[in-house]
Amino acid sequence: MSHTILLWSLTYAQLALALAACLAGIRILKGPRAQDRVLALDTLYIAVMLLFLVTGMRLGSIFLFEAAMVIAVLGFVASIALAKFLFRGEVIE
Amino acid sequence: MSGLGTVPIWLSVVIAVFVVLGSTLTLIGAWGFLRLGSFYDRLHAPTLATSWGTGGIALASALLASWVQDRPILHELVVGFAVIATVPVTLMLLARASLHRDRMEKAAHLPPELLQASSDPEHTSQGAPSTSSE
Numbered sequence: 001m002s003h004t005i006l007l008w009s010l011t012y013a014q015l016a017l018a019l020a021a022c023l024a025g026i027r028i029l030k031g032p033r034a035q036d037r038v039l040a041l042d043t044l045y046i047a048v049m050l051l052f053l054v055t056g057m058r059l060g061s062i063f064l065f066e067a068a069m070v071i072a073v074l075g076f077v078a079s080i081a082l083a084k085f086l087f088r089g090e091v092i093e
Numbered sequence: 094m095s096g097l098g099t100v101p102i103w104l105s106v107v108i109a110v111f112v113v114l115g116s117t118l119t120l121i122g123a124w125g126f127l128r129l130g131s132f133y134d135r136l137h138a139p140t141l142a143t144s145w146g147t148g149g150i151a152l153a154s155a156l157l158a159s160w161v162q163d164r165p166i167l168h169e170l171v172v173g174f175a176v177i178a179t180v181p182v183t184l185m186l187l188a189r190a191s192l193h194r195d196r197m198e199k200a201a202h203l204p205p206e207l208l209q210a211s212s213d214p215e216h217t218s219q220g221a222p223s224t225s226s227e
Contacts, residue, residue: 033194050147
């Protein structure tokens with residue numbers, strides 16, 4: 001019973017997060033300006049990181065959790081660098 | 094598939110509620126991000142994913158790992174904390190960069206009181222890169 005509850009909720013979560021990543025991808029392709037694409041990339045990072053966490057729960061593996069952590073940190077650094085570039089036209093002053 | 098069956102029912106219901114809450118909020122945030130009209134509206138939608146979306150899934154993951162490994166596992170909360178603490182910085186910087194770009198090209202959709210950067214002391218120190226000597 002508990003196995004069924006967990007399996008269905010994790011399957012739903014995987015589908016919802018994959019759909020969220022697809023929506024962010026559509027905004028990357030569509031986004032009228034550069035800041036829309038940067039924000040969409042940030043959303044895509046978050047959705048894929050959560051997808052890694054949920055898949056790690058399902059498989060009971062610790063490696064997916066470490067990948068999710070790396071994605072979280074790198075996503076932050078990438079978004080900050082891109083926003084800084086939009087602001088000043090250069091990253092390191 | 095290690096140990097999903099050993100979880101008691103009450104804990105599996107709690108975990109399922111957190112997982113479904115987190116993923117649904119993330120999906121709603123992404124959908125709103127695709128659907129809203131201007132950039133300043135769109136900026137608000139992904140915060141659903143980065144507040145309770147990440148928080149719910151990280152909590153559920155920590156609960157499940159703690160039960161399966163039979164000791165408290167707190168690594169997942171580090172991920173949740175990292176996302177919750179860093180995303181506002183990103184969004185703030187993006188909003189200011191977007192405002193800066195709209196001011197540079199005098200965008201028509203900006204309200205007139207936002208067009209002058211000089212009334213805002215924070216922006217005079219950081220803005221106007223065209224006049225700085227870099």
